[in-house]
Structures are given as C-alpha cells and as structure tokens.
Amino acid sequence: MRSNREGRRVRSALIGALILVTAACARPTSTAHQALPTPSPSPTPTTPLVLTATAPFHNGEVGVVYAPVGLQATGGVQPYAWAISDGALPAGLRLASDGTVSGTPASAGTFAFTVQVSDAGNSTATIPGSVPIAAALSVSLIPACATQCSVELGCVSVCGAFGGQSGGVEPYSYTLMSGSLPAGTALSGLSLSGTFVGLSGYLNFTVQVTDGFGATASVAVTFWMYDHISLAGGTCYSTYYPFPCRASLPYSGGIPGGPPTVRVLSASGSFCTRAVTGGWVCNPSSNLPPNFSATVAGGSVIVSVPASPNYPFEYNGTVTLQLTDQYPCGSGTNCSTTAAVQVTFAGG
Secondary structure, three states: OHHHHHHHHHHHHHHHHHHHHHHHHHOOOOOOOOOOOOOOOOOOOOOOOEEEEOOOOOOEEOOOOEEEEEEEEEOOOOOOEEEEEEEOOOOOEEEOOOOEEEEOOOOOEEEEEEEEEEOOOOOEEEEEEEEEEEOOOEEEEOHHHOOOEEEEOOOOHHHHEOEEEEOOOOOOEEEEEEEOOOOOEEEOOOEEEEOOOOOOEEEEEEEEEEOOOOOEEEEEEEEEEEOOOEEOOEEEEEOOOOOOEEEEEEEEOOOOOOOOEEEEEEEEEEEEEEOOOOOEEEEEEOOOOOOOEEEEEOOEEEEEEOOOOOOOEEEEEEEEEEEEOOOOOEOOEOOEEEEEEEEEEOOO
16 A cells, blocks of 8 residues: 555656646746847948039141040949940040040031940939031142232232132141242232232242141242333324324233233323314313224234314324233232323324
C-alpha cells in the first residue's frame, strides 16, 4: 500500500514540473529583440542644370577663323553631353565635347540653332544661337578697266573709279601695295580722287583691301592717260556774200574710240543788211551767221557759211565752239575743250 502511494506522488511531481517547463518555454522574455529592415541612403541633393554662354555668338566670314564661343554648364549631375538639338551650325563650325563652338566658316548666310546639354541624371538645358556669316571678301576691276582704265589728263575725279568689292565685314581699309598712282590723284577706296595731270602714258599699281576681320584681297590695275582733247581756233572768211567761207580747225588728244561732238556755245558780232537806199544797216547780234554749220570730219572741225547770192548781208564776229570727247571718263561725264573761230562775211 505504501509503495503505491509513493509511486503516485512521484508521478504527480513529474507532471507538475513538466507543466512549469512548458509554460516557461511558451512565454516571451523582455530581453528578446526582433530584426528591422535596413533603410536606403538619401539622394545627394543637386542644383538645377543651367547652360550659359561665356561670350555671345558673333558674326563671321567665310574662310576666316571664327573666334571661339564657350558654353558653360553648371548644376545637375556630371558628366555633361553636348549636342545641337535644333537647326544647324554654319558649315565649317563644330560643337566640341567641352561646349566650345569654333572652326572656319565655309558658307555664307545666317544660321539659327539650339545648343543642348544633358547630364547624367537625364536633365537637359538649352540655349538658342544665331550666327551671321558674311561672304568672303572679293575685289575685281570694273568692266571699263578690264584691260585698262582710259582717262584724259585734266579730267575730273569721276574718271578715277577702277574697282568694285563684295563680301567681307566693315570697316575696310585700302593700301597701295605696289606701283605709283597717276600724278594729281590720291587713293580713295577703289577709286582715284583728284585731277589727272602730268605726262601721258600708262601706270600699273596694286591696291589691297583689308576688312574688319583681317581678310585681304587685292586688285592690279593699269591706267592709261591720254592728252587732254584740244581744238585749234581759226578764221572763216568770205570776200563777198555770194561766195561761201570755210575753215578747217584741227583737234588732237582725247581717248581713241569715236569722234568727238561739236556744238556752238556762243556767238557775238555785228550783222548788217542792205537798206532800200542801198546802204548797210548794222546792229550788234548774238545770232550766228545765216546757215552757219560746224561738223567733225577727218580729225578736224569743219566750219562753213554757205554763199547767199539772194540775201545780201555782212557779218563780222566770233563764234565759240565746244568739242566734247565721246569716251566717258565717268558716268555722265565727258572731257571737252573750247575754241573760237572768227567769221567774216564781206558785203562787197
């Protein structure tokens, strides 16, 4: 009996101990910690991407090195990438990887474009640009001087134009590089100012034009100076009004290529007619003698007054003639000379 009671007590103790152990394992302790997720690092703050030009885009000239224009990007996330996003640079210019526009223009015109910079964070910034490119500086002889410039000594300065120019960029300067200018003249652009004097003959010289970008072009020209046109005076005399008078007035000088023209500038003298009584009545007159003529032929001016058998008159006076070279020394300008002819028609 006693052994049975002892066995039941042992079993009860074991069961109680087992319950305590089980409860202890199931209850959380205050010192246990749960695992938490690791937070992501915050993004590095940046300033906005900005694009600026260190100098404005400027004009250029074909064949002349373009002064570089630098573009500068700030902010964003480096590295930067550069591109033309709209339009096009002038042929011959390029956009470098450092944002510099440079080169030598190859074509004229005005070119509009947009420069874009992109950063590593996919941000972009743009700046517009416009570049006028002038044609290359060029000079040439005018058609009248293609072989030589022909001028008369004593002619006015309008005779001096010899060349024309195109392209380039102002301001322009003009320099005599070789040879000598005709006496009495000075260089004025691609023209000579002053009055041609000195000896006849030819001169060769070269003029160089320099523009605002330092581009140069030159032209070689020959000037041939001819003696100034001249006309000799003379006398047209008739011993009696039924007979004509005729005079040949030689001329010289001028530019070959066509006969000059002649015209009457003035007349001054005494004109007499026969009165019914048979005497002569004379009065001052600024009119020409009846049927007076002056023509150019064979290197002379031919002056004549025809016979007047049916109209008795006497004339004694001076007629002033102007002889004009028809080779123009400039637009609307011709060289000329004057001479006087004494006309005498006797009444008998």
